[in-house]
Amino acid sequence: MTDASTLEPLSFSLNGRPVTVDVDPRETLFDTLRERLRQTGTKGACLEGECGSCTVLLDGEPVTSCLVMALQVAGREVVTIEGIAESSQLSALQAAFVRAGAVQCGYCTPGLIVSATALLKKNPRPSEDEVRRGLAGNLCRCTGYNKIVDAVLDASREGEELSETGTAGARA
Amino acid sequence: MSGAQQHNIGRSVVRPDVRDKVTGATRFGGDLCGPEVLSASVVRAAHAHAKVIRVDFSKAKAIDGVIAVLGRDDIKGTNRHGLIKRDHPVFCDERVRYRGDAIAVVIATTPEAAKLGRDAVEVEYEALPVIATMADAQADGAERIHEFGNVLATQLIRKGDAAKALGESDVVVTRTFAMGGVDHAFLDLEAGYAEMDGDVVTIHASGQWVHEERRLIALALGLPVERVRIVQPPTGGAFGGREDISIQIYLGLAALTLGKPVRMQYTREESMVARHKRHPMEIEYTLGATRDGTLTAAKVIIRSDEGAYASTGPAVLRKAVSHCTGPYRVPHVEADGVALFTNNCPTGAMRGFGACQLAIAYEGAVLAVARELGMDVVELKKKNLVRDGDSITTGQVIPVASAIDCLDAALDRFHWNARRKDHPAPHLRRGYGVSTICFGLGYGDGYPDASRARVRFAEDNVLEVYSGGVDVGQGLHSLLAQIAGEEFGIDASRVRVIASDTALTPESGSSSATRQTLFSGNAVKLAAGEVHRQVMDAAAVMLGLHWEDLAIKGDRIVGIHHENVATPLAFVLSGARARGFTLDSTAVYKPRTVAPTDQSGRSPRAFLTYMFGSHAAEVIVDIETGEVRVERIVAAHDVGKAINPREVEGQIEGGVAQGLGMALMEEVVTRQGRILNASFTDYIIPTILDVPRIEAVIVERADLEGPHGARGVGEPPLIGAVPAILAAISDAIGHPVEQTPATAERVWKIIHQDNAEHLT
Numbered sequence: 001m002t003d004a005s006t007l008e009p010l011s012f013s014l015n016g017r018p019v020t021v022d023v024d025p026r027e028t029l030f031d032t033l034r035e036r037l038r039q040t041g042t043k044g045a046c047l048e049g050e051c052g053s054c055t056v057l058l059d060g061e062p063v064t065s066c067l068v069m070a071l072q073v074a075g076r077e078v079v080t081i082e083g084i085a086e087s088s089q090l091s092a093l094q095a096a097f098v099r100a101g102a103v104q105c106g107y108c109t110p111g112l113i114v115s116a117t118a119l120l121k122k123n124p125r126p127s128e129d130e131v132r133r134g135l136a137g138n139l140c141r142c143t144g145y146n147k148i149v150d151a152v153l154d155a156s157r158e159g160e161e162l163s164e165t166g167t168a169g170a171r172a
Numbered sequence: 173m174s175g176a177q178q179h180n181i182g183r184s185v186v187r188p189d190v191r192d193k194v195t196g197a198t199r200f201g202g203d204l205c206g207p208e209v210l211s212a213s214v215v216r217a218a219h220a221h222a223k224v225i226r227v228d229f230s231k232a233k234a235i236d237g238v239i240a241v242l243g244r245d246d247i248k249g250t251n252r253h254g255l256i257k258r259d260h261p262v263f264c265d266e267r268v269r270y271r272g273d274a275i276a277v278v279i280a281t282t283p284e285a286a287k288l289g290r291d292a293v294e295v296e297y298e299a300l301p302v303i304a305t306m307a308d309a310q311a312d313g314a315e316r317i318h319e320f321g322n323v324l325a326t327q328l329i330r331k332g333d334a335a336k337a338l339g340e341s342d343v344v345v346t347r348t349f350a351m352g353g354v355d356h357a358f359l360d361l362e363a364g365y366a367e368m369d370g371d372v373v374t375i376h377a378s379g380q381w382v383h384e385e386r387r388l389i390a391l392a393l394g395l396p397v398e399r400v401r402i403v404q405p406p407t408g409g410a411f412g413g414r415e416d417i418s419i420q421i422y423l424g425l426a427a428l429t430l431g432k433p434v435r436m437q438y439t440r441e442e443s444m445v446a447r448h449k450r451h452p453m454e455i456e457y458t459l460g461a462t463r464d465g466t467l468t469a470a471k472v473i474i475r476s477d478e479g480a481y482a483s484t485g486p487a488v489l490r491k492a493v494s495h496c497t498g499p500y501r502v503p504h505v506e507a508d509g510v511a512l513f514t515n516n517c518p519t520g521a522m523r524g525f526g527a528c529q530l531a532i533a534y535e536g537a538v539l540a541v542a543r544e545l546g547m548d549v550v551e552l553k554k555k556n557l558v559r560d561g562d563s564i565t566t567g568q569v570i571p572v573a574s575a576i577d578c579l580d581a582a583l584d585r586f587h588w589n590a591r592r593k594d595h596p597a598p599h600l601r602r603g604y605g606v607s608t609i610c611f612g613l614g615y616g617d618g619y620p621d622a623s624r625a626r627v628r629f630a631e632d633n634v635l636e637v638y639s640g641g642v643d644v645g646q647g648l649h650s651l652l653a654q655i656a657g658e659e660f661g662i663d664a665s666r667v668r669v670i671a672s673d674t675a676l677t678p679e680s681g682s683s684s685a686t687r688q689t690l691f692s693g694n695a696v697k698l699a700a701g702e703v704h705r706q707v708m709d710a711a712a713v714m715l716g717l718h719w720e721d722l723a724i725k726g727d728r729i730v731g732i733h734h735e736n737v738a739t740p741l742a743f744v745l746s747g748a749r750a751r752g753f754t755l756d757s758t759a760v761y762k763p764r765t766v767a768p769t770d771q772s773g774r775s776p777r778a779f780l781t782y783m784f785g786s787h788a789a790e791v792i793v794d795i796e797t798g799e800v801r802v803e804r805i806v807a808a809h810d811v812g813k814a815i816n817p818r819e820v821e822g823q824i825e826g827g828v829a830q831g832l833g834m835a836l837m838e839e840v841v842t843r844q845g846r847i848l849n850a851s852f853t854d855y856i857i858p859t860i861l862d863v864p865r866i867e868a869v870i871v872e873r874a875d876l877e878g879p880h881g882a883r884g885v886g887e888p889p890l891i892g893a894v895p896a897i898l899a900a901i902s903d904a905i906g907h908p909v910e911q912t913p914a915t916a917e918r919v920w921k922i923i924h925q926d927n928a929e930h931l932t
């Protein structure tokens with residue numbers, strides 16, 4: 001990207017693993033992830049904070065990585081779509097996206113899954129309205145959003161069932 | 173799979189591509205890379221209309237990291253591309269005609285250096301008058317954008333005597349409609365990768381018709397088609413926006429000239445400035461009726477802003493004219509369309525082209541007639557909608573005309589008769605609208621339209637489908653697996669699809685015109701049927717029975733009358749191969765349509781088949797601000813047979829959302845040939861907060877042509893949504909709404925145009 005001389009080392013946690021990479025102080029986290037670390041699951045449809053397709057978690061908070069400077073994440077925890085699946089298993093939310101037909105072209109999907117993961121973490125039983133407000137920063141051009149809302153609600157209900165079984169099991 | 177027979181058709185199977193899409197593993201065009209890959213960036217015109225006096229690459233070439241600057245002198249073939257007329261220069265020669273016109277492409281070691289190089293290319297222009305509007309294009313003495321003038325095409329329909337019939341009608345309304353340009357706004361920006369594989373230029377980039385793109389690229393590069401290979405990566409939406417050539421020739425030229433891998437990606441701004449748009453149109457619509465509400469005649473005048481190059485313009489204009497009265501019986505019709513060049517961004521294919529602009533006009537005119545007659549619009553519709561065996565304006569008889577079925581289905585689900593009439597607040601007005609539309613599938617009009625498909629059992633006994641048809645996110649490949657598997661009772665998930673690679677797959681036409689389910693679906697069904705016969709033939713030889721006495725059941729071939737005969741299918745496949753039997757077939761589906769006559773513009777079979785749809789919408793309008801909220805939309809479409817119902821719903825929901833965008837917010841704003849809102853900050857598409865819950869209603873009256881009775885579904889959901897929403901706004905505010913998008917500002921102006929007497 002630029003002369004090696006102008007690069008600065010950056011260390012942070014990426015999907016639970018420590019990484020150190022030389023970056024241009026002017027580059028965004030989005031570029032670092034995709035261009036330097038070749039983690040291409042994070043997408044970019046606008047690069048100006050409008051579409052949400054580049055969403056990643058920074059210390060657990062969803063951020064649009066195209067607006068975050070790489071050096072801002074020094075020492076912090078970044079989780080991308082590549083870090084959402086639990087080992088080779090899909091997360092409950094990912095599985096719900098598959099089941100619901102919430103994916104057409106799939107370009108918006110990584111950003112939506114990351115945003116919705118953060119949403120469910122904060123609010124495990126969201127109403128439809130809360131789901132919509134929580135995902136208002138993520139554009140999708142294909143689906144009309146119906147099935148995306150369904151998938152998130154479905155995953156939240158599943159979380160409920162799981163925790164209920166968990167409690168019941170503990171009681172027994 | 174257990175021994176039970178699997179049925180694929182009508183089952184919401186999970187698409188095989190989806191798993192990688194939820195984990196981020198899918199690699200779209202912009203995700204492709206390789207060692208020592210070069211980057212490319214395109215120099216665009218600085219004027220909307222100008223003579224090019226001098227181009228100088230020397231400063232650009234001197235920039236650190238710049239490897240080459242390629243322009244028109246480096247084009248060894250034809251310096252033109254274009255789907256219908258080859259009029260779009262790869263690199264401009266003597267003249268630029270819009271601000272997306274390309275001058276050169278800069279290749280460098282990094283994307284940053286490529287951009288610096290791009291900005292360092294010097295071009296000297298002599299400005300020409302900008303033809304900014306259709307009126308400019310038609311003005312006396314207007315500057316000619318192309319040598320032959322500013323008219324790209326004209327189209328007409330003559331049926332009966334419209335002038336006389338209008339003169340004799342009890343009521344006649346004349347309304348003027350205008351639709352703004354719309355951007356496809358697919359999220360996956362134009363991006364790709366090219367490299368040399370021996371002497372073959374291999375281009376990984378997303379289009380909508382790999383074989384036609386290969387032909388155009390080969391023509392430009394001056395290569396035989398065998399030396400160009402297109403491999404389509406997973407594609408993040410298209411909606412017509414990938415029909416024209418975008419990055420492919422630049423990539424191919426760079427890889428070919430430099431012998432090195434190259435990649436490139438547009439920014440959102442470049443994508444919006446360079447790529448064609450939906451046609452802005454102006455339509456003057458005169459519609460007559462008798463006192464009892466029988467439509468008598470229509471006179472329709474259409475002007476279509478073509479922008480700088482033809483693209484699919486002639487087909488769009490023809491589609492507009494042939495759909496000018498939609499699903500209505502109108503005995504006398506006179507329609508005239510003209511497509512005019514301007515120095516705006518070229519306009520071309522977008523979901524529902526031509527038909528969607530006209531649906532706004534005919535539905536608006538029908539609403540105006542209903543108002544004039546004081547008649548309920550649903551009643552007026554039912555009186556005039558085509559029924560089975562009626563013909564529409566082109567003269568084509570429609571055997572399955574399900575407009576009324578769709579209308580009833582939509583109104584039923586909506587509980588139309590129980591709709592609330594109250595307003596939520598004094599400044600919030602509730603309104604309802606309903607639309608009925610029709611749409612001809614495939615290219616039609618006598619254009620040779622065909623899909624080819626190959627089906628075979630591979631050496632590992634897996635059923636394979638080979639199709640050139642591209643999946644742009646709509647799920648085509650999964651659908652083809654369902655259709656192929658169905659012939660053998662093999663679950664779709666066990667069918668392997670090899671697709672959209674010109675080196676491996678047959679030509680299957682474009683993913684456009686709502687044609688792939690119908691065309692490639694039929695081609696796959698034909699080929700799979702033949703392979704089924706090949707398998708049964710081999711089984712019969714091996715088992716010593718007649719093939720008609722055998723059937724595939726689960727994983728086995730069994731005797732119909734001989735209960736003790738049961739052999740694993742895999743055993744038969746291996747045995748067949750050992751005996752030299754073929755388990756491989758390629759089929760062509762190529763039905764005939766008929767070109768319209770020059771005099772009447774009519775045709776007994778303009779399209780292979782038509783599909784119908786009806787939407788009901790509820791909106792709330794804030795009369796103080798003009799803001800519109802869509803509260804609810806029911807969308808009913810007769811898809812013939814939903815091969816994958818969940819995916820059909822997805823297409824309907826997505827189409828409705830795009831229709832909502834076109835109806836309320838999306839407009840490419842252009843001044844003097846410059847797009848003023850070429851970003852997602854300024855060009856607004858619907859968010860999850862704008863789109864209400866969409867209720868998709870699947871109507872299934874089997875099609876006579878389609879595989880398993882299926883028609884397709886891609887475009888009609890968008891077409892139906894726009895007029896339903898406009899009618900609902902009009903109901904809420906008591907004034908017609910005849911311009912898209914109906915932005916808050918425009919709606920406010922309509923409300924306040926005459927002191928809002930209707931609102932008191």
Ligand code: FES
Nearest residue numbers: 047049051052066
């Ligand atoms: S790419 Fe970051 S918000 Fe669009």
Ligand code: FES
Nearest residue numbers: 105108140141142
């Ligand atoms: S599925 Fe295509 S953008 Fe959302």
